[in-house]
């Protein structure tokens with residue numbers, strides 16, 4: 001490939017280009033997790049597909065390591081690289097709703113909040129995650145779990161089509177009739193296969209849901225979580241709920257349950273009675289609310305600019321011994337901003353075969369997340385150690401399987417466990433669509449060998 005000089009790249013590029021000396025460079029390299037500080041040699045903030053193609057050609061011609069940034073919420077900082085080029089999609093956030101067909105096309109840099117805002121106009125929703133500033137790009141490529149998972153499945157179960165710019169700069173469509181192998185791999189295989197410039201999703205009629213927070217003193221944690229487990233394992237698909245060990249605004253340790261019922265509200269009131277009647281919650285904030293309000297309930301708990309480190313593990317069951325171990329570990333946490341979250345999936349997502357998409361862990365409905373969050377970088381070791389030892393505590397109960405989207409910086413052995421038995425097929429697809437491993441700042445599937453990268 002002949003070289004492309006910087007001057008001609010800059011003059012043809014329609015979006016913004018930031019180099020270290022440019023005004024705006026430091027803002028452009030900020031992402032959600034302030035623990036990550038990388039200095040790319042160039043950030044190419046694309047205005048559309050043509051800019052993405054130009055950035056790929058420029059990076060290849062100049063042999064630059066290349067990262068892809070969408071919502072910037074990957075906890076391990078995979079949106080950025082040191083020295084190389086960042087293909088920044090954060091200005092490609094348009095959302096188009098075809099309300100008659102209940103189909104939604106979104107650009108690759110859209111956030112969940114962008115999508116909820118537009119779909120809610122039509123009384124529709126796309127199954128995605130639970131914090132509005134998260135990018136649909138990274139979330140979907142990792143699977144996508146959220147409040148609608150038990151009723152309508154993961155984000156990947158609702159993906160109809162994707163427009164992909166490959167490492168050669170070619171534009172492909174991937175869906176059930178075109179490039180089916182690529183379509184399979186995108187649904188759980190991470191950012192390995194190209195830049196997704198747009199996704200098309202099936203939306204569902206979801207306007208008002210019954211949800212909110214139930215809070216109890218931490219001393220009740222074991223009883224509350226055991227009851228939550230027993231209740232969820234026979235709950236209807238309309239109900240998704242998570243439990244969390246957290247702190248109140250005054251620093252008091254609490255345990256909470258957060259349900260979201262999407263269906264007939266009167267029926268939801270009946271379904272939620274056993275949860276709400278259990279114990280004596282110090283707060284019962286459950287009420288009918290517009291779906292975008294439910295989607296933003298937890299946003300204040302995950303602000304931009306704090307230090308973060310995550311560990312998590314998927315489990316088939318949540319035994320009494322595991323609950324006791326989790327609560328004991330949570331009681332030792334050092335930052336009131338940190339959480340332990342117990343997410344229960346299953347439902348529609350659990351009935352999809354583990355080979356139907358690249359996401360292999362359909363049979364492991366429990367995800368236990370140790371989310372360390374703090375403000376003083378000098379305390380990093382202490383908080384990381386807490387999250388790491390949480391994973392150690394759960395090892396006797398764990399399946400050694402992980403949700404791709406929740407992985408912080410990890411080595412090859414851990415990244416492999418997110419792909420499970422689908423890894424050989426993913427590696428073959430990678431070899432076909434990105435044989436030189438141009439897209440490698442991600443949960444990397446090397447075309448021959450799997451390599452963990454930051």
Ligand SMILES: Cc1cc2nc3c(=O)[nH]c(=O)nc-3n(C[C@H](O)[C@H](O)[C@H](O)COP(=O)(O)OP(=O)(O)OC[C@H]3O[C@@H](n4cnc5c(N)ncnc54)[C@H](O)[C@@H]3O)c2cc1C
Pocket residue numbers: 032067068069070071072073074075077078079080089108109128129130131133134135136137138139140141142143144145146190191192194195196197302405406441442443
């Ligand atoms: C506060 C918070 C809440 C979260 N909640 C949930 C949740 O409820 N459910 C859930 O499933 N996950 C959740 N996650 C995890 C989240 O899905 C992942 O962190 C995901 O990577 C974020 O996507 P992003 O586009 O914001 O990330 P970025 O950091 O911008 O991108 C991460 C990586 O994804 C790939 N990528 C992103 N967009 C594209 C694209 N258009 N084309 C090609 N590759 C791309 C690239 O490899 C990139 O390096 C949450 C994360 C955070 C920080």
